[in-house]
Amino acid sequence: TERRSRRSSGRPIAVSFEFFPPKTPEMEATLWNSITRLAPLAPKFVSVTYGAGGSTRERTHATVARIVEETRLAPAAHLTCVAAAKGEVDEVVRGYWDAGVRHIVALRGDPPGGVGQAYEPHPQGYSSSADLVAGVRRIANFEVSVSAYPEKHPESASFDVDLDILQAKVEAGATRAITQCFFDNDIYFRYLDKVRARGIDVPVVPGILPVSNFKQARNFAEKTATYMPDWIASRFEGLDNDPETRKLIAAAVAAEQVFDLVDRGVTEFHFYTLNRADLVYAICHLLGIRPPAAAEGAAAA
Numbered sequence: 001t002e003r004r005s006r007r008s009s010g011r012p013i014a015v016s017f018e019f020f021p022p023k024t025p026e027m028e029a030t031l032w033n034s035i036t037r038l039a040p041l042a043p044k045f046v047s048v049t050y051g052a053g054g055s056t057r058e059r060t061h062a063t064v065a066r067i068v069e070e071t072r073l074a075p076a077a078h079l080t081c082v083a084a085a086k087g088e089v090d091e092v093v094r095g096y097w098d099a100g101v102r103h104i105v106a107l108r109g110d111p112p113g114g115v116g117q118a119y120e121p122h123p124q125g126y127s128s129s130a131d132l133v134a135g136v137r138r139i140a141n142f143e144v145s146v147s148a149y150p151e152k153h154p155e156s157a158s159f160d161v162d163l164d165i166l167q168a169k170v171e172a173g174a175t176r177a178i179t180q181c182f183f184d185n186d187i188y189f190r191y192l193d194k195v196r197a198r199g200i201d202v203p204v205v206p207g208i209l210p211v212s213n214f215k216q217a218r219n220f221a222e223k224t225a226t227y228m229p230d231w232i233a234s235r236f237e238g239l240d241n242d243p244e245t246r247k248l249i250a251a252a253v254a255a256e257q258v259f260d261l262v263d264r265g266v267t268e269f270h271f272y273t274l275n276r277a278d279l280v281y282a283i284c285h286l287l288g289i290r291p292p293a294a295a296e297g298a299a300a301a
């Protein structure tokens with residue numbers, strides 16, 4: 001089929017993986033099993049999130065530092081403006097540079113009072129995500145990624161406000177946007193058209209959340225006003241008590257979404273791993289991304 005031939009025509013696909021800092025030794029073991037399993041796929045970078053209100057500052061730093069020490073992966077540390085003075089944030093940023101980190105995902109973050117409250121910047125803090133991007137770039141020559149919202153940010157009055165903010169972040173020095181997850185690819189492409197019409201030319205990398213637990217994903221989608229198409233719901237219908245089949249369906253559904261994006265020209269993906277490797281590993285395999293030994297074997301064959 002056309003799809004098969006286009007895929008095998010070998011346009012290289014780049015991937016990155018997102019993790020969150022573990023809270024317990026058990027979660028740490030799960031995370032490191034996942035990192036070890038995914039590392040041979042040679043992602044462009046792996047990112048580590050920053051808890052709401054800076055609650056994971058130490059854990060994020062520790063996770064990123066361990067990635068630097070124990071792997072050859074390029075880590076990206078998420079950082080927000082929330083509840084911290086500029087001096088404190090700058091210290092964190094310098095600490096990352098000194099530890100060998102060269103990539104920051106710069107975010108405003110959610111209001112300290114929780115989602116739904118009005119955002120009030122810290123009086124001595126960075127006032128916005130664009131301000132933080134500029135601050136990070138002033139400190140050192142970091143690569144800086146930022147967020148993008150194909151269905152607009154829940155706080156946002158209009159797409160225009162969202163695009164203004166994305167533009168400000170890029171003008172401040174961001175070189176990549178990573179999207180909030182979405183499940184309807186048309187929404188992504190309509191958004192991309194709006195971004196390009198503004199003359200914003202940085203990559204807008206789709207953030208992919210492989211759905212393995214449909215109920216959880218649907219709750220998340222409701223909370224974040226992310227559209228969940230009926231076709232996905234129907235794929236998981238009747239499987240609430242059948243995790244084994246659900247896992248197979250999850251891989252099929254994610255593959256369907258990702259292949260459609262590839263067919264429509266996407267060459268870079270950011271995966272929200274939720275610290276689990278299986279599903280993401282399988283999707284990468286389908287995309288032709290293999291560990292080096294397997295890739296050499298295939299080439300020899």
Ligand code: FAD
Nearest residue numbers: 049050052078107108109110129147153156162165178180
């Ligand atoms: P921005 O891009 O600065 O703004 C988002 C939207 O808010 C704007 O588009 C606009 O609609 C509205 N807005 C902002 N400022 C104004 C203004 N002055 N006037 C009018 N409207 C305004 N959160 C974490 O706590 N830790 C993380 O590690 C983390 N990682 C993330 C990674 C990705 C890829 C994404 C997409 C989100 C992540 N988030 C994270 C969530 C993010 O912090 C929240 O969505 C937060 O509410 C907005 O932060 P932002 O940097 O996306 O905001």
